[in-house]
Amino acid sequence: MSDPFYITTAISYPNGKPHIGHAYELIATDAMARFQRLDGKDVFFLTGTDEHGQKMQQTARAEGISPEALAERNSNEFRQMGKLLNSSNDDFIRTTEKRHHETVQEVWRRMEKNGDIYKGGYAGWYSVRDEAYYQEEETEVRPDGVRYGPQGTPVEWVEEESYFFKLSAYEDKLLKLYEDEPDFIGPNERRNEVISFVKSGLKDLSISRTTFDWGIKVPGDDKHVMYVWVDALTNYITATGYVEDTNGPRAKYWPADVHIIGKDIIRFHAVYWPAFLMSAGLPLPKRVYAHGFLLNKGEKMSKSLGNVVDPVNLVNHFGLDQVRYFFLREVSFGQDGSYSEEGIGTRINADLANGIGNLASRSLSMINKNCEGRVPTPGPLTAEDEAILKIADEAIDICREEMSRQQIHKAVAAIINIVNEADRYFAAQAPWVLKKTDEARMGTVLYVTADVVRQIALLFQPIMPETSAKILDLVAVAKEDRVFAKLGAAGRLQPGTELPAPSPVYPRYVAPDASKA
Ligand code: ME8
Secondary structure, eight states: OOOEEEEEOOOBOTTSOOOHHHHHHHHHHHHHHHHHHHTTOEEEEEEEEOOOSHHHHHHHHHHTSOHHHHHHHHHHHHHHHHHHTTOOOSEEEETTSHHHHHHHHHHHHHHHHTTOEEEEEEEEEEETTTTEEEOGGGOEEOTTSOEEOTTSOBOEEEEEEEEEEOGGGGHHHHHHHHHHOTTSEESHHHHHHHHHHHHTOOOOEEOEESSOOOSOEETTEEEEEEOHHHHHHTHHHHTTTTTTOTTSTTGGGOSOSEEEEEGGGHHIIIIIHHHHHHHHTOOOOSOEEEEOOEEETTEEOOGGGTOOOOHHHHHHHHOHHHHHHHHHHHSOBTBOEEEOHHHHHHHIIIIIIIIIIHHHHHHHHHHHHHSTTBOOOOOSOOHHHHHHHHHHHHHHHHHHHHHHTTOHHHHHHHHHHHHHHHHHHHHHHOHHHHHHHOHHHHHHHHHHHHHHHHHHHHHHTTTOHHHHHHHHHHTTOOGGGOSGGGSGGGGOOOTTOBOOOOOOSSOOOOOHHHHHO
């Protein structure tokens, strides 16, 4: 039996259409899920939508529809985006589903039974948009006369009866968790940020609302709906069925190996979530990893700036794998990243068209013309042949190490390094010269290059699933051999195998303006 591996994205608010930040998170998480699958793990990959809360209710009211209808419509948009991006998620959870209501209410009852929930009154500066209360010193009144919270959203004074979670009782336990499990939070900047937040003292958390009703009801007190974060975070365990049955078919996936989220919600995942789970007596996820924010040409995306790029347009313009590649290569996963059309175009041409695309097409065209379209039979290998094969054969070790720490960009860089080395090898060996002087040697060089192309395509599958498959078709790799176990000597190309006529996989990107000129 292969080891289970459970990975999640945040669940998105469907109060609007998905934007490029959502697409980015899904692409990155998909690449990690695909990587582990190809590496032999039994993967469960979850994404979905976070459909309750005041913000949803307000947006729905503004549009003159019910929150159910709003959730349904936009949740479908998120599902569609997943299809468009070729996301390989195994499930898509909606917090309005019955299975989720049941799990959340059970988790609540367990926290209550453990003595961590009490009723009290709550008053404070509340941001509807952040769905969070802030302390007075975290807010400011701006020249427009409006008071704003730390995320730059307006806050209002709210007083209500509320249930509280005894978060203050978890300060030491959380600090011990961060110390005992140094990998619990990544990257390091976020870990430090969370530790200093917890060290500064934790207040009990208001976890129910009476001012609106679009949410999961508090067991035994119908006037209250649960605070949306108690509801939302629990989605990760709902989908495994672990709370209902620790022996159920998906229970083996809990605890999750890693929750992938954006840096703005690290506090919820690294402070509240483990505290809730400890209270309910449930196992904790192994890791929470926060990626950075995408900036459009260096500016924060915002609807008012009009630069919230629609992922559909981006994919239609550049191609899906090209977009996936760009974000995973260009942005250091864990840091903020900036993108622009020029930047994407340049990357596509440098790394894909001129890089792997060119290497594959030059070597495979030569095989097609000079080796009767069959994988040539290699002669004795030279030190140069051995050296380039070794680089390709061993790249998986680097990729595994980097992917285990969510350093996707470094894994991609290791694959691109093979392309660069192989280009150098190909140029130095000059098989087009050997064609006239030493055909047997030409065959060896083409064989070695084609096997390196095979390995590059195998490794690129998590990043660019569709185009990698095309390259693997060109080197006639059987479907069942497209796994990491076949990297290196285990899956070398078989001499004599017939290859299809090569066709280009990565066209050059020409900016629309330039093509008119
Ligand atoms: O926060 N760049 O939902 P959400 C990169 N429902 N990532 C971005 C981004 C950007 N510009 N904008 C948003 C929520 N994200 C909650 C999560 S989880 C139990 C509940 C990321 O739709 C953001 O950081 O506002 C988050 O990880 C995800 O997109 C969904 O954001």
